[in-house]
Amino acid sequence: MAPELLGKILFHKRRGVETSGRIVEVEAYLGDEDPASHAYRGPTSRNQVMFGPPGFAYVYFTYGSHFCVNVVTEKEGRAGAVLIRALEPLQGMTAQKRRRRRQKLTDLASGPGKLTQALGIGRKENGLDLSGKDLFLEDDGFECNTKPRRTPRIGIRQARSKLYRFVVKDSPYLSMKGKLR
DNA sequence: GTAGGGATACACT
DNA sequence: GTGTATCCCTACT
Numbered sequence: 001m002a003p004e005l006l007g008k009i010l011f012h013k014r015r016g017v018e019t020s021g022r023i024v025e026v027e028a029y030l031g032d033e034d035p036a037s038h039a040y041r042g043p044t045s046r047n048q049v050m051f052g053p054p055g056f057a058y059v060y061f062t063y064g065s066h067f068c069v070n071v072v073t074e075k076e077g078r079a080g081a082v083l084i085r086a087l088e089p090l091q092g093m094t095a096q097k098r099r100r101r102r103q104k105l106t107d108l109a110s111g112p113g114k115l116t117q118a119l120g121i122g123r124k125e126n127g128l129d130l131s132g133k134d135l136f137l138e139d140d141g142f143e144c145n146t147k148p149r150r151t152p153r154i155g156i157r158q159a160r161s162k163l164y165r166f167v168v169k170d171s172p173y174l175s176m177k178g179k180l181r
Numbered sequence: 182g183t184a185g186g187g188a189t190a191c192a193c194t
Numbered sequence: 195g196t197g198t199a200t201c202c203c204t205a206c207t
Contacts, residue, residue, distance in 0.1 A: 008202075017201055027202065029202070036202070038189095038202080044189085044190090045188070045204095046188080060188090060202085061187070061188065062188075062189095062201060062202070062203070063185085063186065063187075063188095063201065063203045063204080064186020064187040064188080064203090065184065065185075065186050065187075065203075065204095066186095066203050066204070066206075068202060068203085070202085085202085111203070111204070112202065113202095113203050114203090114204075115202060141186080142199085153202070154202075155201080155202055155203070156201090156202060157200090158199090172190085175203095182206100183205100183206085183207085184204105184205090184206080184207100185203105185204090185205090185206100186203100186204105187201105188200105188201090189195080189199105189200085189201085190198100190199090190200085190201105191197105191198095191199095192196105192197085192198090192199105192202105193195100193196085193197080193198105194195080194196075194197100
């Protein structure tokens with residue numbers, strides 16, 4: 001599911017402002033076999049959306065200041081989600097720049113915490129249907145000219161050897177450029 | 182390189 | 195209930 005999401009569009013309309021971006025970086029998180037996953041220790045009030053039906057948004061708050069958005073991928077009762085890590089901004093650039101207080105397009109959504117800020121995604125979006133009116137994923141037929149590249153996931157300690165991160169190779173909108181973690 | 186920040190999980194009383 | 199280590203990060207120096 002994770003590489004399938006590369007090239008698709010994430011759209012969010014908040015207070016009449018429409019913003020969107022094309023997905024260029026994702027990470028897969030499994031359930032009870034994946035110690036890096038929030039769902040590893042079973043359902044809790046925080047991660048319950050991950051155990052719900054697929055096609056819904058799991059939004060969580062982390063590091064005291066950031067939201068991250070995931071796409072739930074498994075059938076109800078089974079945990080699994082794809083973290084959206086970076087977007088190429090498409091619509092509503094003015095709003096995205098204002099929310100991010102940044103002007104460069106490569107600084108708007110080039111990280112999981114940045115893209116939620118740029119698109120105005122937060123607590124209220126947790127558990128929403130990703131085929132909704134104001135929040136949805138879209139396939140506009142775009143095809144990447146390169147195959148998805150697989151790498152280790154970013155910012156985790158457990159299960160680092162798993163190649164569960166997928167990126168559009170050479171996109172200027174990827175996260176963590178110039179840093180190794 | 183590191184400060185900042187809040188939620189969470191788990192070990193303890 | 196309290197203490198604390200950790201966390202799917204970002205912005206600054």
